[in-house]
Amino acid sequence: MAKRVEAISTLKRRYPKEWLLLTNVVADDLTRPIKGKLVAHSKNRDDIYDRLARVRAKSVSIEYTGKIPKDLVVVFWCR
Amino acid sequence: MGQQAFDPARHIIIVRVKLQDESGRLLYLQMALDTGASMTVIPWQAAERLGLDPARSRRRVRFMTGSGTEVAPIITVPVMELIGVRVTNVPVLCHDLPQRSLVDGLLGLSFLKYCRLNIDFPKGVLSLDLSNRSRTSGVGSR
Numbered sequence: 001m002a003k004r005v006e007a008i009s010t011l012k013r014r015y016p017k018e019w020l021l022l023t024n025v026v027a028d029d030l031t032r033p034i035k036g037k038l039v040a041h042s043k044n045r046d047d048i049y050d051r052l053a054r055v056r057a058k059s060v061s062i063e064y065t066g067k068i069p070k071d072l073v074v075v076f077w078c079r
Numbered sequence: 080m081g082q083q084a085f086d087p088a089r090h091i092i093i094v095r096v097k098l099q100d101e102s103g104r105l106l107y108l109q110m111a112l113d114t115g116a117s118m119t120v121i122p123w124q125a126a127e128r129l130g131l132d133p134a135r136s137r138r139r140v141r142f143m144t145g146s147g148t149e150v151a152p153i154i155t156v157p158v159m160e161l162i163g164v165r166v167t168n169v170p171v172l173c174h175d176l177p178q179r180s181l182v183d184g185l186l187g188l189s190f191l192k193y194c195r196l197n198i199d200f201p202k203g204v205l206s207l208d209l210s211n212r213s214r215t216s217g218v219g220s221r
Contacts, residue, residue, distance in 0.1 A: 025105065025107060027097065027107070029163065030081050030082075030083060030162040030163050031081075031095060031096070031097045031107075031160050031161060031162060031163060032083075032095040032162075033095065033107045044178070045178045046178070049122060049124040049125075049175075050124070052124050052125070052128050053124055053127060053128065055128075058103065058104050058105065059104070059105040059106075059107075060104075060105065060106050060107070060128065061106070061107035061108075062106075062107065062108055062109065062183055063109065064109055064181050064182070066181065068089060068091060068093060068181055069181075070088060070089050070090070071090070
């Protein structure tokens with residue numbers, strides 16, 4: 001896997017519609033990650049979550065590289 | 080005050096949230112802003128990454144999903160931050176949203192109630208600031 005920090009925009013083009021796990025995260029002034037070192041990528045989010053448990057780095061980010069469909073809604077309710 | 084743009088044509092507002100544990104380790108998640116959700120929701124593995132053990136939590140809530148009623152633990156995340164606004168000791172519910180939701184979690188009222196939130200749909204701008212109340216609730220801005 002990558003040994004260097006790369007722009008997330010570059011990784012999104014390289015791995016479209018995938019989930020990414022990044023370490024060594026660099027964020028902008030508004031807390032949004034802009035760079036990171038790629039540790040894992042997968043079309044299956046569970047693969048990334050499983051890998052998350054084994055990562056020792058101080059900063060970690062999970063990214064989905066696809067576009068959110070315009071008709072996607074999220075509904076959640078608890079009591 | 081922090082601001083970020085969003086696409087008002089979509090039915091979901093995606094935000095990038097920074098979570099921090101007591102030792103300073105950071106985890107960035109993609110979450111859906113949900114002003115109708117009582118609780119902020121993060122995946123189980125995210126909680127474990129922050130050194131928190133949901134299985135040992137005594138606080139549990141019932142909630143409805145597409146497949147019925149489930150019970151999930153509530154834990155306290157030491158620090159959460161959105162577009163520069165930082166809130167401490169945030170109660171969150173541990174539950175994995177369906178993979179097809181394309182987000183890791185929901186940012187709900189257990190975080191947002193400490194903030195002044197303005198959603199300008201015509202301009203597609205989300206603005207967030209700490210509320211006065213937050214200063215007496217153990218909440219701080221960076």
